[in-house]
Amino acid sequence: MRTNAGVIAVTVVALFLGVLAVTQIQAQDVYSRSLQLETPASLTTLIANLSERNNAIKDEILDLRHRADTAREAIASGKGSLTEAERQLGQLRVFAGMSAVSGPGITVRVEGTFDERALSDLVNELRNAGAEAIAVNTARVGPRSWFGATPDHALTVDSAAVRGPWQVRAVGATDVMYVAMTRTGGIIGQFQLIYKGTRFDVTRESALDLPALTTPLR
Amino acid sequence: MASAERTRLAHSLVLLLPAVLFGLLVSVQWRTQSDRNELTVRYNTPLLDAAKTLQNEQNTLKAQLADLRAELDQIQTSASTQSGSAKDLQVRIDELKLVAGLNERTGDGVIITLDDARGASAAKDIEKSICHNTDLTDIVNQAWRGGAEAIAVNDERIVGSSSIYCVGSTIMVNGTLMSPPFSVVVIGPQNDLLATYDDPTQLRDIKQRRDVYGLGFRVSRASGLRVPSYGGALNVKYATPR
Numbered sequence: 001m002r003t004n005a006g007v008i009a010v011t012v013v014a015l016f017l018g019v020l021a022v023t024q025i026q027a028q029d030v031y032s033r034s035l036q037l038e039t040p041a042s043l044t045t046l047i048a049n050l051s052e053r054n055n056a057i058k059d060e061i062l063d064l065r066h067r068a069d070t071a072r073e074a075i076a077s078g079k080g081s082l083t084e085a086e087r088q089l090g091q092l093r094v095f096a097g098m099s100a101v102s103g104p105g106i107t108v109r110v111e112g113t114f115d116e117r118a119l120s121d122l123v124n125e126l127r128n129a130g131a132e133a134i135a136v137n138t139a140r141v142g143p144r145s146w147f148g149a150t151p152d153h154a155l156t157v158d159s160a161a162v163r164g165p166w167q168v169r170a171v172g173a174t175d176v177m178y179v180a181m182t183r184t185g186g187i188i189g190q191f192q193l194i195y196k197g198t199r200f201d202v203t204r205e206s207a208l209d210l211p212a213l214t215t216p217l218r
Numbered sequence: 219m220a221s222a223e224r225t226r227l228a229h230s231l232v233l234l235l236p237a238v239l240f241g242l243l244v245s246v247q248w249r250t251q252s253d254r255n256e257l258t259v260r261y262n263t264p265l266l267d268a269a270k271t272l273q274n275e276q277n278t279l280k281a282q283l284a285d286l287r288a289e290l291d292q293i294q295t296s297a298s299t300q301s302g303s304a305k306d307l308q309v310r311i312d313e314l315k316l317v318a319g320l321n322e323r324t325g326d327g328v329i330i331t332l333d334d335a336r337g338a339s340a341a342k343d344i345e346k347s348i349c350h351n352t353d354l355t356d357i358v359n360q361a362w363r364g365g366a367e368a369i370a371v372n373d374e375r376i377v378g379s380s381s382i383y384c385v386g387s388t389i390m391v392n393g394t395l396m397s398p399p400f401s402v403v404v405i406g407p408q409n410d411l412l413a414t415y416d417d418p419t420q421l422r423d424i425k426q427r428r429d430v431y432g433l434g435f436r437v438s439r440a441s442g443l444r445v446p447s448y449g450g451a452l453n454v455k456y457a458t459p460r
Binding site: 037050051053065067071075099100102120142209 | 261262265266268269270272273275276279280282283286287289290293294296297301303304307308310311314315317318319320351352355356359360362363366367377378379380381382383385386387388390392393395397450451452453454455456457458459460
């Protein structure tokens, strides 16, 4: 009799365990857990960032629909789709860092102590602000670029030494990138607190010329 | 009599482990709930809904974009049979897509897992016990240094325009919301990749936080890995090729 009671008790506890385990897993899905804990200010920033990304995808969807229609018409009329292929090739060469580019943007000039992790963070921040092409001094930053340092305090981009003062040039929406860098609490403000003796200057540029990657991608 | 005592003791012991687990789960569940109740202020509910709606919209838009890219590819491929120059262009486009991260890749490599510290050691210093976006940028930088050919963070492909951004305690990769644990899948030369992560002069901060605060950081060799293609916008508006 007592044995049966024990079995029933264990079964009930096991059932509860199962229910709770499932509830807990559901409560911790991909990102909901951290979102629930965000402040309204952080959520507003996240929403702005998501909207911006979604708008960029919507623009590209419209562009691709138009390009697909144009290419179909060109093929149907016997002209072929060379124009579309050339356009796609040009876009991909820029995206992959394989062609030298021109365009508006900003320059971040860094003079003083700086390190490879900070350079990586700066490039990451510029990309988040929509930079389409970036170069550190004369070294183009590619899709697989990595940052390092040499014992004599030079930094490296893909093993090539780049010496200070560093000019990090980025082509993209000038005002968006400028504000992203210089806003209160932004990356430049944080750098100024960490690298106290280092000078950081951010300038808007109407025309920048950036080189292509020198090493071919594997 | 002694036998009855033993049976009772055995029953108690059988119940002990489930009871402890039950208690643990109840407390974890209660803590999760109480955090939400305290922090879910009046304005958060509509903002949370908006964020989730936008993330869902992004997933739908990415699927549409992938379909359109496939459609355009099909048009191009069928047209490239028409002339030699079109064929050459198509070959160059395919090569560039491969290096730019617009194609899915499979192969051998390593998986790096990064997670917030769990348990008592996490309470020592919350800042040092949790994952930051800079940890991920350091891990990705190290992968490229080790010769990586393709990388994805929680299924988001890392490409030339990728950023790993942090707002509050939420991390966005390519503008997609995510939170720990992170799985960084890297395809590339396994021995070189393992050597670069084992190098004691690299990722010192992460390794120290793993040893002292229990931050989850593990690198393991893995075969038959899959890295998805990049699903976001190419975003080439201001840069013109020279």
